[in-house]
Amino acid sequence: MRLIENLLVANRGEIALRVFRSCRDAGIGTVAVYSDADTDSPHVTSADAAVRLPGNTPSETYLRSDLVIAAATQAGADAVHPGYGFLSENAGFARAVRDAGLTWVGPAPEAIETMGSKVESKRLMAEAGVPVLPELDPADVTEADLPVLVKASAGGGGRGMRIVRTLAELTDAVASAQAEAASAFGDPTVFCERYLDTGRHIEVQVMADAHGTVWTVGERECSIQRRHQKVVEEAPSPLVDAAMRAELFAAARTAAKAIDYVGAGTVEFLATASGEFFFLEMNTRLQVEHPVTECTTGLDLVTLQLRVAEGERLPQEPPAPRGHAIEVRLYAEDPAAGWQPQSGTLHDFHVPGVVAEFALPHRHGIRLDSGVTAGSVIGVHYDPMLAKVIAWGPDRTAAARALSGALARARIHGVTTNRDLLVNVLRHPAFLAGDTDTAFFDRHGLDALATPLAGERARTLSVLAAALADAAANRANARVLGGLPSGWRNLPSAPQRKTYVVAGTEYEVAYRLGRSGLVAEGNECYEDVALVEAVPDRVVLAVSGVRRTFTVGRHPGLVVVDSPLGSVACAPAPRFADPEAALAAGSLVAPMPGTVLRVAVSEGDSVSAGDPLLWLEAMKMEHRVSAPADGVVAELPVVVGQQVDLGTVLAVVDLNTEESE
Known part of the structure; x- marks a missing residue:
């Protein structure tokens, strides 16, 4: 056994903090690495030591295995935990960690390599008797094969994946998936497989030691996804009964033993409503959704990873779920x-x-x-x-x-x-x-x-609460006569007015505070509303005799009102419009900061509604910018590779006025 004394987590954010917690419980020292963008990230201050990786993008920082290993050596770490994403399923990185004399908290590089290729792993699983969906070469896909899913051979997380329902879409889908896969994983290889519109994504957690023990630690269902990336996960699966569970566990054990797997991993299957299932891939790392397995089994999977990496034996059987x-x-x-x-x-x-x-x-x-x-x-x-x-x-x-x-x-x-x-x-x-x-x-x-949870009535009441709380804050901060009621006059006067923008819609509040209490105007929701209390961070209204409390958070350029009716973000509308902020008609602006990845049109091209104009890469995903209506590309002020900020004009389309109206 080789005990770990000081561990570097080759990752960031939530997963780094998760591993640090288990390390602290075990008395193991911790080392963080961080990019310039993460200088103030909680994972940096939580670690015992932290080493800067110069740069911002993943390719400059967290994907640089040489920099990460140098950081481990510099900080005196004797082990590396990869977390998930980034280099966690990179066999070359695992070898480099071992070659540097460090303990690798993960499976052998050979196992990572085998399962890192979805093409090779499917072939191996089929030979071992695990049910698989047949792989299709994109060049051989026919009408009879549709729909198909284009998938990146390396990586996961929904990147490099496209659904294709017609042969006309296939070429563009393959090119797009290859570009995204190359950017995210450094490998543009893609393949196709049959796509099940209503499949269930079921996965089995495995934990194996170096002494031949392989646990199947319950199954998880992760079917609710967006862009092939999981959104909701649970354990156990509501689909799986005892018989199906036994079959899933047997297949997962077969998969793990076929590659002499050691450590934590997940064998993923696509299942039908009838209980038939097919091998998708094996993730040779800890999964994002591992907490649901920990909660239902009482196991600390990270602690088990550390102990297995040190050479410990697992007990013969895992605990029963609860x-x-x-x-x-x-x-x-x-x-x-x-x-x-x-x-x-x-x-x-x-x-x-x-x-x-x-x-x-x-x-x-x-x-x-x-x-x-x-x-x-x-x-x-x-x-x-x-x-x-x-x-x-x-x-x-x-x-x-x-x-x-x-x-x-x-x-x-x-x-x-x-x-x-x-x-x-x-x-x-x-x-x-x-x-x-x-x-x-x-x-x-x-x-x-x-x-939104907050419907129209809730928004209207929340905007009123924001206005009343803002007025209370102004009174609280007033240097002269701050104790006077808001809007106080000797004689009745015009109501106080405040305008907020909520989800792109303007809401104007007009109200008076007099001897008879609150009188709000302009909306029928205000007809039976009485003010009980208004302070800068809280407003209590009696609505048709029912008291409702609104908690108000005030931030630069934003007032957020929280209540059991829902949360409402209110942006105070500027009193005067900035003429320089006006955009030309037909302008398409960047919905987020990013990099122009590809451009599909040129100035003067005619386009139809929905036609792709260009693609942005942001937050490790590809985002398409399309023509809003039929028209002609009048301006195209960006080029491939250009970094753009939120709100940057990407293109101007002169719309076909008659059709757009």
């Missing part, structure tokens, strides 16, 4: 705008009812694994996941209710997130019934699922 756990990935993104990633400052972040952070809950409740805190800046260089919020309960219904309630009450100020979508999913009858295949968003309608 209860049900559900995890959601809270992203800085706008689902209603095509899952558009968001960036900016996270002014406030609090999830209520948390009983454990990065650790096994001591009782049923909420676990939070988050790489951000209030004040964190969400940049454009990395995945926009803010946190994993996990609920562990005695059964599936209890876990879903606890998780949806915690999310609905969370304070998340400063960036748009998928929080409301997650709550709507967890409360959806189909989800509660366990009907959760990979077509969940398509079948139930993304527009409906992304509907």
